[in-house]
Amino acid sequence: MSRTFLITGASKGIGLALAQRLKRDGHQVVGLARNASPDFPGVLLPVDLADTQATDDALKDLTGRFRFDGVVNNVGLVRPQRLGAVELPALEEVMRVNLHPALQTVQALLPGMTERRWGRIVNISSLTVLGSIERTAYAAAKAALVSFSRSWALELATTGITVNAVSPGPTETELFRANNPPGSDGERRYLAGVPMGRFGQPDEIAAAIAFLLSEEAGFITGQTLHVDGGASIGKAAF
Numbered sequence: 001m002s003r004t005f006l007i008t009g010a011s012k013g014i015g016l017a018l019a020q021r022l023k024r025d026g027h028q029v030v031g032l033a034r035n036a037s038p039d040f041p042g043v044l045l046p047v048d049l050a051d052t053q054a055t056d057d058a059l060k061d062l063t064g065r066f067r068f069d070g071v072v073n074n075v076g077l078v079r080p081q082r083l084g085a086v087e088l089p090a091l092e093e094v095m096r097v098n099l100h101p102a103l104q105t106v107q108a109l110l111p112g113m114t115e116r117r118w119g120r121i122v123n124i125s126s127l128t129v130l131g132s133i134e135r136t137a138y139a140a141a142k143a144a145l146v147s148f149s150r151s152w153a154l155e156l157a158t159t160g161i162t163v164n165a166v167s168p169g170p171t172e173t174e175l176f177r178a179n180n181p182p183g184s185d186g187e188r189r190y191l192a193g194v195p196m197g198r199f200g201q202p203d204e205i206a207a208a209i210a211f212l213l214s215e216e217a218g219f220i221t222g223q224t225l226h227v228d229g230g231a232s233i234g235k236a237a238f
């Protein structure tokens, strides 16, 4: 069955890989990002998701034009800072960009999904929730997305709508490379923490998200799926 999915942060990286995969599987995809992408296989609406009013306006426009079956809350902001240097405005900004659009999209899509008694919500978290240096704000925001998923899953358990989180490990995207350039300490540190000894590819994360959006995943809710080459288990003993 062909479904219609909304993806935030859809013009690059994991969001774009997911859009391309869903399209290949016969679904319709609608994306939100600040900039257009010639590679996006559907309607991509330009909006700054840090702007609450602009986001509400975009969602109002889109819910009038599409019958959404689900949303993937994928947009994220990192702002790495060591504990002594964490600035409150940066903390607030990271919280806002990671959390507010997730709540806004779900609130916008909920009436339609509830009425049709079918829906999928996937929130993109991060391996860093297990503890990570220079990620005070980001890891807290990503932990909140896991918490959102569990609370929403309970509230929606009898509605036909499932809510899950996907927690990627280090994945080779623009965001990851901006914070961990080739040859950097960050790259070395992340690589050392992945038992498989390599970074993930965006399409490997997209595959897990697509599964949680599928018909077959209908009995899975409130879960966090770690897609991280074993990084959340611990270090491989070699």
Ligand SMILES: NC(=O)c1ccc[n+]([C@@H]2O[C@H](COP(=O)([O-])OP(=O)(O)OC[C@H]3O[C@@H](n4cnc5c(N)ncnc54)[C@H](OP(=O)(O)O)[C@@H]3O)[C@@H](O)[C@H]2O)c1
Residues within 6 Å of the ligand: 008, 009, 010, 011, 012, 013, 014, 015, 032, 033, 034, 035, 036, 047, 048, 049, 050, 073, 074, 075, 076, 077, 097, 124, 125, 126, 127, 167, 168, 169, 170, 171, 172, 173, 174, 175, 176
């Ligand atoms: N890559 C990793 O290693 C990794 C690991 C764990 C978790 N994650 C999480 O996975 C998600 C995707 O990350 P990624 O690595 O694929 O990132 P990415 O390659 O940098 O892509 C981010 C996407 O979000 C959009 N975006 C960023 N800020 C936006 C804003 N204010 N308003 C609208 N769109 C915005 C970007 O497009 P524009 O620039 O055009 O707006 C782009 O489409 C994020 O939540 C990230 O925290 C990533």
